Structure formats: C-alpha cells, structure tokens
Amino acid sequence: MHFFAEFGKDFLLTCRDVLPIFLLFGFFQLVVLRQPIVNLRSILVGSVYVIVGLTLFLVGLEKALFPLGKVMASQLADPAFLQGSRAGIDLTDWTNYGWVYLFAALIGFSTTIAEPSLIAVAYKAREVSGGAINTWGLRITVACGVAFGISLGTFRIVSGTPLYLFILGGYIIVVIQTCFAPKTIMALAYDSGGVTTSTVTVPIVAALGLGLSASVPGRNPAIDGFGLIAFASLFPIIAVLGYGQYAQWSISRAQKKNKEKRNEI
Amino acid sequence: MKKSALSVYAVAYVLKKIWSACADLLPIVVVIAFFQFVIIRKPLPDVGEILLGTGLVVVGLSMFIEGLERALFPIGEEMAYSLTRKGSLFWLLIFSFALGFSTTVAEPALIAVSNEAANIAIDGGLLENSDRARNSYSLGLRLTVAFSVGFSILLGVLRILRNWPLHYLIIGGYCIVMLMTLFAPQEIIGIAYDAGGVTTSTITVPLVTALGVGLATIIKGRNPLIDGFGLIAFASLLPMIFVMGYGLVVF
Numbered sequence: 001m002h003f004f005a006e007f008g009k010d011f012l013l014t015c016r017d018v019l020p021i022f023l024l025f026g027f028f029q030l031v032v033l034r035q036p037i038v039n040l041r042s043i044l045v046g047s048v049y050v051i052v053g054l055t056l057f058l059v060g061l062e063k064a065l066f067p068l069g070k071v072m073a074s075q076l077a078d079p080a081f082l083q084g085s086r087a088g089i090d091l092t093d094w095t096n097y098g099w100v101y102l103f104a105a106l107i108g109f110s111t112t113i114a115e116p117s118l119i120a121v122a123y124k125a126r127e128v129s130g131g132a133i134n135t136w137g138l139r140i141t142v143a144c145g146v147a148f149g150i151s152l153g154t155f156r157i158v159s160g161t162p163l164y165l166f167i168l169g170g171y172i173i174v175v176i177q178t179c180f181a182p183k184t185i186m187a188l189a190y191d192s193g194g195v196t197t198s199t200v201t202v203p204i205v206a207a208l209g210l211g212l213s214a215s216v217p218g219r220n221p222a223i224d225g226f227g228l229i230a231f232a233s234l235f236p237i238i239a240v241l242g243y244g245q246y247a248q249w250s251i252s253r254a255q256k257k258n259k260e261k262r263n264e265i
Numbered sequence: 266m267k268k269s270a271l272s273v274y275a276v277a278y279v280l281k282k283i284w285s286a287c288a289d290l291l292p293i294v295v296v297i298a299f300f301q302f303v304i305i306r307k308p309l310p311d312v313g314e315i316l317l318g319t320g321l322v323v324v325g326l327s328m329f330i331e332g333l334e335r336a337l338f339p340i341g342e343e344m345a346y347s348l349t350r351k352g353s354l355f356w357l358l359i360f361s362f363a364l365g366f367s368t369t370v371a372e373p374a375l376i377a378v379s380n381e382a383a384n385i386a387i388d389g390g391l392l393e394n395s396d397r398a399r400n401s402y403s404l405g406l407r408l409t410v411a412f413s414v415g416f417s418i419l420l421g422v423l424r425i426l427r428n429w430p431l432h433y434l435i436i437g438g439y440c441i442v443m444l445m446t447l448f449a450p451q452e453i454i455g456i457a458y459d460a461g462g463v464t465t466s467t468i469t470v471p472l473v474t475a476l477g478v479g480l481a482t483i484i485k486g487r488n489p490l491i492d493g494f495g496l497i498a499f500a501s502l503l504p505m506i507f508v509m510g511y512g513l514v515v516f
Contacts, residue, residue, distance in 0.1 A: 013373060017468050020367035024360070025340055032356055033347045039339060046335025053328025054467065056321045064318025068297055068309075075305055099304060106299075110292030116326065119289070120333055120471035121497075128478055128489040163455060164446045171439045178432045184490050187431050190498030195470050197462040200293075202374065226455030229462035233501055 006062070011055045018051055057116070061200065069107065069204035074211040076103050094158045100212065101151045107204055108150035108232060112143040117195040125188055133188070138240070142192045145239030146232045150205060153231035157212050157219060163227045170234040177241040185244030193237040197229050205232065279327075286327040294319065333471050341475025349483050354426070361422040364476075365500065366415030368469045375410055378463060379403040382456045389452040391516050406511060413507035414464050417499035418473060424495065425480045425487060431495045438502045445509040453512035460508045461501040470497060 029037050037043065076099055112118060122135040156166055178186065197205075205228050213224040301309060309315060348357045369375060383403040386392040392402055424431065446454060465473075473496045481493035 016371060017368070017466055020371070021340070021364070021468065021472060024363055024367060025344065028344065028356070028360055029347065033351055035347065038343060043336045043339055046332045046337070046339070049328045049332030050336055050468065051332075053325045053330075053332055056325030057329060058325070060318040060321030060323075060325055062318070064315040064322065065293060065297070068301070068315065072297065072300055072305065075307075076300070103296075103300060103304075106296040107293075110296045113292045114289045114326070116329055116333075116467045117465070117470035119330060120337070121474055121494075123333070124338070124471075124474050124478055125490075125494075128493060133490075163458065164443075167446075167458060168443055171443065175436050175439065178436065184488075187491060187494035187498070190431065190435055191474070191494045191496070194462065194465050194497040194501030198465065198467050198470070202463060224455075226459050228459075230455075230458035233462040 003059075007055065007059050010058045010062075011051070014051050014054045014058070017054075018047065022047070054116075058199065061203075065200075066203050070207040072103070073107075073204060073208035076100050077208070077212040077215045094155060097154070097158050100154055100158070100208075104154040104205075104208060105147040105151040107208070108201070109143045109147035111201040111204060112146040112196050112232075112236075113139055114200050115196060115198060116200075117198050118142060118192070121188075121191060121195050129184075137243075138188075138192070141239050141243045142196055142236040145192075145236035146196050146201070148239070149231035149233075149235030150208075150228055152235070153228040154208065154212060156227070156231075157209060157224050158216055160216075160219065160224070163230070167230060167234065170238065174234075174237055174241065177238065177245065181241045181244045182248045185240060185247075189237050189240035189244065192240050193233040196236050197232050201232060202229065205229065282327040282331060283323060286323045286330070289326060290319070290322060329467075337468065337471040338475045341472045342479040345476050345479025346483060349480065357422060357426075358419050361418040361476075362415040364415075364469075364473070365418035366411045368466060369414040369464055370407060370411035372464065372466055374463045374466075375407055375460075376403075378456065378460065379406040379410075382406055382453070385452050385456070389450075391450060391452060402515065405515065406508065409507050409511040410460055410464060410504050413503045414500050416507075417503040418476075418496055420503070421477065421496035421499045422480065425477060425492050426484065428487065428492070431492075431498070435498060435502065438499075438506065442502070442505050442509075445506060445513070449509040449512045450516050453509060457505045457508035457512070460504045464504050465497055465500050473497060473500070 025037075029035060118139055119135075122133075122138045125133045125138060126135050152166065156163065181189070209224075209226070209228040213219040301307065344360065348360060380399075380403050383392065383399045383406070386402060387394050387399065392398050420434075423429075424434065449457065474494070477496040478489045478493035481487040481489040481491075487493070
C-alpha cells in the first residue's frame with residue numbers, strides 16, 4: 001500500500017514536469033502552425049515510457065540508493081568515525097578527511113554515469129558526430145570531471161576556503177583552454193557542465209555537503225553546505241575540453257609520425 | 266512461426282536495454298557496497314527493500330531511454346523543423362522562452378532551493394521574519410530563475426540563427442558572474458552558484474538538445490556539432506547572473 005502511495009506521488013510529480021511541454025507542443029502545432037502532429041501514436045507511446053520510466057527510476061532511487069547514500073555521507077562525516085581508534089584527533093586538520101574525499105570522488109563519478117540527462121546528451125552527440133564521439137568516452141570524461149570537482153568541493157568545506165576563489169580559478173582555466181581546444185568539442189563541453197547535476201547526483205551530494213559542514217568545527221551548514229553543485233558543473237567543462245585537446249594532440253602527433261615515416265622511405 | 270520469431274526478437278531487444286541500464290548503475294552499486302562493507306563495516310539495513318529499489322531503477326532507466334528516442338528527441342526536432350518552415354522568428358523565440366520558463370517554474374528542486382534561500386536570508390537578518398516576506402522572497406527567486414532559463418533558451422536559439430560565437434558569450438558571462446560576486450550579498454552567492462546546476466530537469470535537457478541540434482541541422486552553413494549544442498550552457502550560466510542581480514535589487 002505504501003509503495004503504491006509513493007508511486008502515485010512520484011507519478012503525479014513527473015506528469016507535472018511533462019505537462020507544460022505537452023501543452024506548449026500541442027498549442028504550437030495546432031494553433032500556431034496549424035498542422036497535425038506527425039507520428040502522434042509513436043510520440044504518445046514514447047511519452048508514456050518517459051513518464052512511467054522516470055517515475056519507477058525516482059521511486060527506486062528513493063527506496064534504495066538515496067537512503068543509503070545519505071546515511072553513508074553522514075556516517076563518513078561523523079566525528080566518531082573520523083576519530084576511529086585514535087582519540088583526540090584534530091577535526092580542523094584537512095588531512096584527517098581522506099575517506100571523505102575518496103567517497104566524494106567515487107560517488108560523484110558513479111552517480112554521473114547513471115545520470116539520465118547526460119545519457120541523452122551523449123546519445124545526441126554520437127548521432128551528430130557520426131560516431132566520432134563515443135557515448136561512453138564522453139560520459140566517463142564528464143564523470144571524472146564531476147569526481148574531481150566534488151572531491152575538491154569537500155576539501156573546500158573542510159578547509160573553509162571561500163567558494164568564489166575556486167570558481168574564479170576554474171573559470172580562468174576554462175578561458176585558457178577555450179583558446180586552445182578544438183572548436184568542435186567546445187559547445188558540447190559547455191553543455192556537459194549543466195547536465196551532470198540532476199536527478200541522481202544532487203540529493204546525495206547535497207547530503208554530503210550539509211553533513212560535512214555540520215561536523216567540521218567552525219563551518220555553518222547554511223553557508224558552507226552549498227556550492228558542491230557549482231563544483232560539479234564547472235569541472236566537467238574542464239575535463240571535456242581537456243579530452244578534446246588530448247584527442248587533437250594525439251591525432252596531430254600520429255600525423256607527424258606518419259609524415260616522418262614517409263620521409264624516411 | 267513468424268510471430269514467435271518476432272517475440273524472440275522483442276525479448277532480446279528488451280534484455281539488451283535492461284543490460285545497458287545495469288551497466289549504467291553498476292558503478293553506484295560497487296561504490297556503495299565497497300564503502301558499506303569495507304570502510305564503514307555495518308550490515309545493510311533492509312536488504313529486500315534495497316534490491317527491489319535497484320530493480321525499479323534499472324527498469325525505469327531503460328524505459329526512460331526508450332521513451333527518449335521515441336518521444337522527447339522527435340518532439341524537439343519536430344518543433345525545430347515546423348518553426349523554421351513557418352519562417353517566423355517571433356514564434357520561434359516565443360516558443361524557446363516558453364519552453365525554458367514553463368519547465369523551470371514548477372521544478373521541485375527549485376522550489377526547495379528557493380525556500381531554503383529565504384530561510385538563510387532571514388537568518389542573516391536581510392529579510393523581515395514573517396511569512397509574507399518569506400513567501401514573496403522565495404516566489405520572486407523562483408520567477409527570477411524561471412525567467413532566466415527562458416531567456417537562456419531564447420538567447421541560445423538566437424545564437425544559432427545569427428551564428429554568434431559561443432565562447433565569447435560564455436566567457437563574457439563568466440566575467441559578469443565574477444564581477445557580480447564582488448557586489449552581491451554574501452548570503453546569496455552560494456545559492457546563485459548552485460542555481461545554475463539545478464535548473465535543467467531530466468525531461469528538459471533532451472528536448473532542448475534536440476531543438477538546438479535540429480535547428481543547426483536545418484539552417485544552412487551551421488554545423489550541428491559546433492552550433493547545435495550550447496543551449497544548456499546558457500541555462501546553467503544565466504541563472505547565476507540573474508539570481509545575484511535579484512539579490513542586489515532586493516536587499
């Protein structure tokens with residue numbers, strides 16, 4: 001019974017997300033453009049898939065992964081766990097939070113791999129590039145960016161450095177990379193910053209940030225708990241631009257080698 | 266005979282989808298299991314519930330991806346085609362704005378964040394501690410973010426049409442963000458930075474991507490890879506600027 005109540009709630013929430021899109025689409029097709037909708041049946045069936053699929057996805061996350069992820073995030077940030085067998089450890093020293101950084105990186109990586117928006121963008125990128133951009137390659141690159149970003153974000157919470165310094169530094173790196181990275185990857189790289197943080201990543205990462213800032217002495221959850229999402233949307237841009245630069249570099253190196261070989265012959 | 270061959274094919278298709286969803290989820294399962302058993306060393310609470318939940322996530326994700334290719338991508342492309350065929354810039358821009366605004370304004374994540382932001386502002390003494398002040402502040406914040414996302418999609422579509430170089434706009438946006446960080450009240454900066462990330466929902470992203478790529482495919486002289494992407498980038502940059510602007514205006 002409880003399960004059906006939860007399913008019903010999430011189902012209505014998803015429908016509410018989809019409703020404005022359908023009203024808008026219907027209004028434009030029928031009133032502004034005055035033409036029947038092509039493939040109406042397939043689109044309707046697909047929409048049912050989207051709504052039911054997303055609902056099941058959310059219910060499942062709330063049942064299995066979120067409670068676990070949140071409990072673990074708070075357990076790892078708990079002073080009792082951090083002190084372990086050694087009593088009287090200094091909680092303000094950033095070197096004592098090794099497991100937290102590792103957990104942040106791994107959970108950032110793995111939730112990004114499962115993020116449906118990123119899967120969608122990666123599919124589109126593969127289709128548009130004619131297969132030159134590999135779906136898994138893009139997703140893993142983005143996930144590495146998120147992993148590094150969230151790990152750095154937890155370090156920021158522990159060390160108490162102001163948020164804007166990191167963001168400024170990240171922006172400077174992006175600007176420098178933009179000057180050198182291949183044009184083809186640029187738009188995709190900027191986009192991949194926005195898609196990493198939606199359904200799966202945000203709840204677990206937010207719990208990590210709030211739990212951590214509550215247990216580190218001298219941090220205020222209301223101010224320091226925020227900002228992890230910002231890290232998670234900045235560093236994938238750097239990662240994807242870097243991947244593009246690497247790909248360009250290795251291609252040009254291969255071409256050079258080929259040329260040299262031909263010259264030798 | 267024929268029918269059974271068809272159903273075998275269908276079963277294989279479904280299994281393939283489910284298998285790929287399992288691969289998507291595998292990293293999370295491994296990470297959580299590793300930390301639970303090796304580092305924290307506590308038994309899993311409620312194993313049955315967790316297995317059931319994971320099963321639902323796998324089925325849900327494979328259905329969503331199937332629906333993505335059947336409904337969300339086609340809708341975005343169809344709108345790009347029909348609106349360019351109509352040839353009216355006005356309606357194309359109205360559609361872009363409405364798409365961004367309407368999908369963001371009721372987003373649960375945004376509602377949660379703006380309520381939280383109102384509480385922080387009250388704690389910081391920036392806002393009078395009353396329900397009216399709280400509600401009007403958080404509604405204002407929501408409308409600001411929704412407006413900024415609508416404007417982002419509009420700007421992104423206009424960029425594809427006019428062929429403005431994306432990186433100048435993005436770098437310009439970064440400069441504005443950094444400048445505004447200097448002037449905006451401390452209490453709103455963290456929220457403003459996060460607002461950029463939470464605004465684009467799982468349903469909006471595929472639709473908007475298909476719209477951009479569709480436009481760049483139809484318009485002559487545009488490369489779908491270079492020009493088609495970039496709409497989401499605006500939608501995660503402009504909310505930061507608008508929210509900090511809101512903070513400057515309100516306080």
